[in-house]
Amino acid sequence: MKLSQTLLFLALGASTLPAQTPASEAPQKKRAPAAEGSAAPQQVVQSNSLVRVNATSQPYSLHLPWQKESPSGRRGLGVVLAGNRVLVTAQMVADATYIELELPDKGQKIPAKVVAVDYEANLALLEATSDKQKTFFAGLKPMAVDVSTRIGDNVDILQTGRVGELIKSELKIGKVLTRHYNVEGSGFLVYEANNIVRSEANSFTLPVVKGGKLVGLLLSYDSKNQVTTILPAPIIEHFLKDVADGSYEGFPSLGMELQATLDEQFREFLGLKPDAPGVLISMIMKGGSAEKAGMKKGDILVAINGFAIDSRGDYRDPQFGALSSSHLVRGRAYVGDKVEIKVIRDGKEVTLNGELTRRKPDDYLVLPYLFDKGPRYVLMGGLLFQELSRPYLDAFGEERRGGAILRLAHVASHPEQYEEEGRKKLVFLSLVLPTPSAQGYDKLGGQVVNKVNGRTIHDLNDLAEAFKSSKDNMHVIELNDFPHVLYLDTFNAERDNMSLLGGAYRIGSLKRLE
């Protein structure tokens, strides 16, 4: 449940989230004098490049995957781009059931849809779906993207007041680093700034501008430490360019893990000279760009695309200074680009050439994130089978992570052995509904499925197929854990399936395999 975690970060305006309706009279009276009385009065100007974005989000239930959780609303400010498109963070529209755009001053509303989204880069592009879009966008002007921001620059976070007046909070960019956004995984470029950000009604997605141009989108604001993180323009530009060419590829990665070599004794152990640059490659992901380029575990990485890598794993970026080498690939290159890697192997420098790829979420044994789609499942006679995903594991709090969940979490962190077995996904028995055919099994849950009716299970499709071929009217389900084997009567399981459909558990379908 990454989303709810990020919600906590976005402390500003979080409490006003449910209030979808325009502010009522009472708070307005309160707010107006406060604004006038403040030391530096807010500039009352309208913006003609921003629209309010209101989205209703409704994720699927991870534990009862045939149903959805309760819907909730999110409000943010989108940036108008060329072609009447609106840029927001992906978080803003994740699991959206309804999205609308609203003119900040006039209050005119128009429904919208997502035309491109990247949950790793946390960016989404929206388009109005109504034929009124021409009039809606008539008074709006696209905002240009400015990638030239440097450390020390002053920028403004924009918010709009009740009648669309622009509220600016000035920030100074203090640091540039890489961090993962709102899904776990590799790091992306981030600007960090310190200052107080006013709390207004629109909390998800706020534009950050400099001189009328877009330099980033607000990622998080920690009100306690007054730290703001910003999704920066170079990543936005990368996303927009990728979208513009018609097929979206996403952000590439090398697929490897590196270890700093600052420790002198470790350097000597690795045979590195005291002042030589480079980091140890400690892991190469299967099927990733690094592996395809011929990188090996134990190599010392010294350069990527001509940029020297120091013993921290940083390179010297001409714009930002020392920065994680991951940005050389993810931020500064595209899927399909050539990459030149220099490593030291057995004391000799070796130049490797490869092509950058991206590991798609579906390439992982354990799905790293899941939005907009329901979790895949198969229900048989009350036994619920699912494919393990990060969101499923994260839905269990830290305290509840003993036993089966801890075992599954360990698989998620160390999938290699299961991948080598040829598994594409990790199918497990997640829950047992109390049916006559599953009598005696109702305390089970968390067991990995190895075989069903003799067939090895690599993913849920295998499982669904395997259930079609039972012998002697009996399904035999082999598990990796206690009690290792379960039996279901084919006929009774089917009868229970029928009574589950539309029964007390409100199950509309016995499986979701799309």
Add this chain to the structure above:
Amino acid sequence: MNTRPLLPLLALALLPCALSAQPAPPPAPATQAIDVTSGAWEGIVNIDVSVLVPDYREPWNAGQPSGGSGTGFLIGKNRFLTNAHVVSNATRILIRTTNDPEPHPARIVHIAHDCDLALIEAEDAKHFEKLKPLDFGGIPQLNTEVIAIGYPIGGDRISVTRGVVSRIDFRPYSHTSVDSHLAIQVDAAINPGNSGGPVMQEGKVVGVAFQGFSGRVAQNVGYMIPVPVIKRFLKDIEDGRYDHYVDLAASDFPIENAAQAKALGTASDGVGVMVGDVEPQGSVADILKIGDVILSIDDNPVMNNGLVRFEGELMDMNEIVERKFAGDTIKLKYLRAGKKLEATVTLKRFDPYVRLGAQYNQRPRYIVNAGLVFQPLDRNLMDAHQMRDDTVNYVFDNFLTDKLYVERPEPVVLTNVLPDEVNTWITPYAHSVVDEINGVKIKSLKDVETALAKKDKPFIEIVLLEKNRPVVLKRDLAEAAHKRIMQTYNILEDSYLGDE
């Protein structure tokens, strides 16, 4: 009793209803006043204990001095029975009778942590020569009256509380937290200090009061260790040594499902429980297989939920194994692929589960080398350190379930790095499971010593489990730093590997 935690409480939950169906026995005789000066209870003594709680964070330190008080009672010539938890980690034991305030130093003769019982003796037997030992009764019936006698909180002199037998069940014993045996629930108040004291019926001991719930959890629920468990302990130590409980080391899974019963070929008479897991180092490792159906143990038919009718009561089938001793045999009848088979099982102790429970009367074992602290992974260690590391938690939590003990009987954790110039880059690697040192696979703390003694290379190379880079120290630098670190951090001995 490793098999208990593996199994949901499902099978156990069935037991109480079966028992409550028993006809209520006739009411107990009317209560009677007791003259404490008469000598009948003179053998029930207060045990005052000074304790040193070992420090698993700084294992070279003495630990935390503390103290407590419990009850014990004379069962033979200078032999007092009490709970193991009363005298665990004791540095001094004093016993007092209710009519004589004189403290008498005592010592442990035998201690059995797995069933929370201990036998102690006075250093000078003379004072207790005239006291009358208490006699044992049997298993009391439900709804019959019992009294608990001891020295609980609320005063200094002997105390009596009264109640009835509420339930007879197989229960976890909280002293180790991993052992389960027969326990009898009573509603007589059992409070701190009652521990080790007798629970009596008609002048005979029917149990040793030993645990209960706090009033915030449940009302009037106290437990006593019943006579079969006590007798087993006393029999075990007859040869002068306590040999611990033995185990089948297999987990059973109830056969409640019709398809399952059909597939396993069990008859419709409700006899037979499925084998859900078999420990590869346990008593039945070479006999039972997953999917077998246990039909009977020593000719007692096993029901589909793992219960047997034993001594007139429905009990967990493990109760039959419980009464046996290391080297004893049991007769198993079982079904494999529809064929009836029979085997004689020689019972033995199953060790790996011991480290999952609390352990006592042990000095923490450790090795410090150049500020790197190595300790064996067990419950005591987990309780002392707040282990955040996923691998450490996984290895501990799944030590049995994933059979990790086979490859690594005693996992070793790098628990701490005492910062010094020599190891400053290694400090983030504290709380890691050690896989290899200098090419030696680490299966126990002893292996760490052996591996560190290998001096053929200029580096000490430590491979940590599921960390993708080794941790290395230059041997000459590490050796030079070792003494300095020992002095700075006030460590007198750089290792303790146990007395052997």
